[in-house]
Amino acid sequence: MLLRNPALTASLLSATTKKLCNHRCSTPAAFMASSGVACSLLVLCGKSLAENETAKAIKTSSTLKLPEDEKLSLVLHSEMDNSVMQGFFQVHSYMDSLSTNQFGRLLIWSPDLNSTHDIVSHNFCELPIGTVCIADVQTKGRGRSKNVWESPLGCLMFSFTMQMEDGRVVPLVQYVVSLAMTEAIKDICDKNGLPSIDVRIKWPNDLYLNGCKVGGILCTSTYKSKKFNVSAGFQTLEELYIKTWLHSGQRVVVQEKNEDKVIEHxxxxxxxxxxxxxxxxxxxxxxxxxHPDGNSFDFFKGLVRRKLQ
Structure with missing residues (x-):
């Protein structure tokens, strides 16, 4: 499986970074308008002939559930004029860089989208496993607990589908993706002769550089037909994950409320x-x-508070 090996997963993430972000317009909308590319496009593309046929079938069937407020139009990448694509996500570069067997081979791209996560999560049954959705700009990106996630031009925003049968390992997915991101960044720096960027993992799903949050992973799941739509084998990655995160040996204060008293451990x-x-x-x-869902964490202050009902 792809996610067992961060180096292979890095192929997907490295390919996803193949985008041009040196835009000279004052706003994303102004740039898109000047380039003749409609913000309301949802572009489908496959790496192989078979995946391009799948893209055609998805467009023809019109079964995708799309947000009504966006009024998105499905279009095949092969139908687009490449001359107007300069400055946007480079689909050809992405496909040329991709070396995976499943993940990322069917691509959904939009220059401007409410949320890549919404497109993927609302259409899991209609999309092949491993489909990736990428946006140059997100207007309603979100993080954990429905927090707003700012997604301006020049950032890397994408969502993808996967499936697993053992629900006990679902929480581990966010760790594997976090680790894959840090490995992909190291790989890109190494291949381009750049100094290594020491991106670290803040448990459970944030990426930090020099004390600043630079990325996050949102993992949601649905249960259908005895499978979790989000495989096993995190143990092989755990040592590498622990080397990358911020918390080894960290001492924290756990606060719990017992009636009117706050007890600290x-x-x-x-x-x-x-x-x-x-x-x-x-x-x-x-x-x-x-547990992340039962506690409020401030690891930089060394404090864990039990969430009150």
Whole structure:
């Protein structure tokens, strides 16, 4: 499976970075208008003949669920005038750089989209596994807990589909993708003779550079036909993941409210549990498991608060 190997996954991510971002217009909309490319386009493209036939079938069937407020028009990349594509996501460069067997081989691209995640999640049954959706600009990007995620021109925004049968490993997907991103960045720097960029992982799903958040991973799942639509084998990547994250040996204060009292426990982060949650050990050697959905984390202040219902 692709996600077992960060180097292979980096192929997808490296290919995705093949975009030109040196735009000279004051706003994305102004640039798109001046280039003659409609913001309302949703472009389909495949790497092989078979995938291009799949793209044609998707367009012909008109089964994709698209946001009504965007009024998107489906178009095949082969139908577009390449002369107006300069300055936008470079589909040909992306496909030429891609070396995966499944992921990213069917591409959905738009110059301006509310959310790549919405396109993918609303159409999982209509799209082949591994379909990737990319946007030059997102106007309604979101993060965890429905937080707004700013997505201006020049950033890398994409979503893709995958499927797994064991629901216990679903939480690990965000770790694998985080690790793949850091490995892809290292790979790109190395291949282009650039100094290494020390991007680190902040658990559970953020990427940081020099103390600033530069990226995040949003992983959602649905359950259908005894499979999770989001495979096994994170153990082979765990050592590399731990080397990349920010928390090895970090001591944090866990706050819990007991009636009217706030109780504090000092724990040391040791790693991950088999379920993908944080494994921490107290000074009394008591082990605990910290879940992202049940706690509020401020790791830079060394504080974990139990969320109150």
């Amino acid at each position: 000092v724990v040391t982060i040791q790693g991950l549990t088999s379920s993908g949650y944080l494994l921490a050990v107290g000074d009394d050697n008591h082990m605990c498991e910290l």
